[in-house]
Amino acid sequence: MTNVKYPQPSDLPAALRDALRKINSRAEAHVDPIGIATPLLHAQMAWLAHPQELGEAIADFSMKMWNLQVHSWLRALGQPSPDVEKPHPDDARFTDPMWTDFATWDIVKEWYLTFTHHAQNMLYETPGLANKERRRAAFWWRKSLNALAPTNFFWTNPVAQRKALETRGESLIRGMRNFLADLEAGNVRLTNPNDFHVGKNLAITPGKVVFRNRMLEVIHYVPTQARVHTMPVVIVTPWINKFYILDLTPKKSMIKYLLDQGLDVYITSWKNPTDEYRGVTFDDYLLEGIDRIVQIARELSGADKVNAVGYCIGGAALATYMAWANLRWGEQNMPVASATFLATLVDYHHPGDIEVFLDPGTVDWLIRSMEEKGYLDGSEMAASFRLLRSNSLIWHYVVHGYLYGETPPPFDVLYWNMDTTRMPAVMHGWYLREFYLENKLIRPDALNVAGKPISLERIIQPVYAVAAEDDHIAPWRQAFRIANAVEGDKRFVLSSSGHIFGIVNPVVQPPKREFRTGSASRLDTPESWKGKATEHVGSWWPDWMDWLKPMSGTLRLAPKVDSKDYPALGDAPGTYVLEP
Incomplete structure (x- = not known):
């Protein structure tokens, strides 16, 4: 297969690169001031400009999808099957045994992890994109996927449903109270501010x-x-x-x-x-x-x-x-x-x-x-x-405070x-x-x-x-x-x-x-x-x-x-x- 050399940003004249950089910077400042959409758009364009690498990534994803489908069939039939995708070591969202012991929830977890991990890997390996731009694209896509995790929603979180049944709905009532208190405070609170007072139980060294x-x-x-x-x-x-x-x-x-x-x-x-x-x-x-x-x-x-x-x-x-x-x-x-x-x-x-x-x-x-x-x-x-650190400093408190009460x-x-x-x-x-x-x-x-x-x-x-x-x-x-x-x-x-x-x-x-x-x-x-x-x-x-x-x-x-x-x-x- 003939290797085709696609144009790279470095191939452009220096003056044109500088002009495009200034235009891009101004556009970001007005339309996308903190740079969320722009790096993701750049990543998409970079993949489209590299069809060979894109084809390889799609083939890799197709193989993962096949393995995931087989895993889902086996679990649905009550047969054991090793995980297709494991959570990262610092990912504590799926530690409850329900995410592994019950086939339905295991399949939900595996589909989510497989898709998110593959998408993240593709963004980190985007061809023809500067390292900083890769990291920015991967960061914002990861934040979006973290927000969409099944753990964050009652109907896709078996632990929240179990707690609601065990407490006869009391956990949901407490969760609503926590939500309203955070809404009034204008923030997802990490701890109860009434538990501490500077000069009384903090900063008390004479x-x-x-x-x-x-x-x-x-x-x-x-x-x-x-x-x-x-x-x-x-x-x-x-x-x-x-x-x-x-x-x-x-x-x-x-x-x-x-x-x-x-x-x-x-x-x-x-x-x-x-x-x-x-x-x-x-x-x-x-x-x-x-x-x-x-x-x-x-x-x-x-x-x-x-x-x-x-x-x-x-x-x-x-x-x-x-x-x-x-x-x-x-x-x-x-x-x-x-x-x-x-x-x-x-x-x-x-x-x-x-x-x-x-x-x-x-x-x-x-x-x-x-x-x-x-x-x-x-x-x-x-x-x-x-x-x-959105999972540990935002979504953890949303899940435990609002869904678990x-x-x-x-x-x-x-x-x-x-x-x-x-x-x-x-x-x-x-x-x-x-x-x-x-x-x-x-x-x-x-x-x-x-x-x-x-x-x-x-x-x-x-x-x-x-x-x-x-x-x-x-x-x-x-x-x-x-x-x-x-x-x-x-x-x-x-x-x-x-x-x-x-x-x-x-x-x-x-x-x-x-x-x-x-x-x-x-x-x-x-x-x-x-x-x-x-x-x-x-x-x-x-x-x-x-x-x-x-x-x-x-x-x-x-x-x-x-x-x-x-x-x-x-x-x-x-x-x-x-x-x-």
Whole structure:
């Protein structure tokens, strides 16, 4: 058979490609602003342009359909038959025995899985389509198929029908109540918000607000040890959601753990911006936020330097600040002695599943939307992140809440997840463009911050970086890139679990998680580092203390929480964290 070469986008003249790209971007921004239909249309056109590959895919699907038909006949006749298609390991929708023991439901399950898996594989393997466009097409098609799963509807969910019979319809009545409550709340609730109260059963570690400006409250915690290390720890939290993810209950609190280790701890509690904050910039977060808390910790503790910790976007901001501060003050006067980065990206080339929302057309549309309101609403961002894991963070709660009539159990992390914050329009637009689209943070001197071109190579201080193996927001291989970017000595840690539980990882018995540790150089790749890293069972927190304490100075009597220059303005957790 003669191989026919079909025209590829790369065959077009550069000027024409650029023009088509601009036209396509504008069309997406107006007709399909978040890019749902466009990548699916591109995938269809790509398959039609490759008839040989399409024929092979159809033949493969026909064989699967034949196997599925045979399976259905055998099950209908009461004969055993192995599954044609098995759920993915992380797919918990069909775990109830009814989906396997009863032929009717087994056939429904098998037809759904066979069709969805084949469609997904075709989209991931679309010929002649850019990898990013393939991922976007597969993502949106997967979300559509997830929504149409038989588990999501009463008449195709045998478990829901069984529960309705067992409870004589009470489960459906409870489900309707749950639905109406969610409808009133305007969200599919992950847990009952009445089960938690910040400052009462969450974020209860004693401390004082010692400073407040338009950007943040600085919380200084009461030491739990009579003697503490002279160099304080300053934690830069994300301004996406609120700081108390690191101070949930006492058993889960990273802050309490640090205090019990004899460390002097300060943390940022960011203001939840309103439309009046529309003009706030990334520079404002650095200068009025990070730099301010660093200077306050130095003055209150009497130490020349601090050990800094940054989590998620707080880590990216900390890396930006350190590159700027090393240039601004030089090595000797640099106020940060070491940095710990938790689930932090500094290279946004492959930023994980969030990439499906980020292209020039979508960002332009989002910026225009933010300009109208002055901010990005937290519920919009939360919906985007939940959509990344729609089965576990949306449909699971729909099925269990509405079809099964179950009340979600109290879960502090999920309550925190619902306690959203807003993003100032100018800052967030700049962040999306400069970090995600242009990827300037990783490029030497490409990013101007507070009047200076910064380079991560100027960070010569020791670095402890933690990533999580199942993190879909800051993928660990991409998070590892910080080891290739900074100059100082580096220790990299790979924890099990995801973006939250890989970090909120207290010491418990028996151990729940594992981690790998090892030094990292600028020449290492994620795979080469992993091949030589040491495996451990349990929490990485003690390993962190072994690294951090020797750099934290000698022990001294615990200092007062406030001072004449920084009097206590109120008790922790402060007032900003309570603002809706």
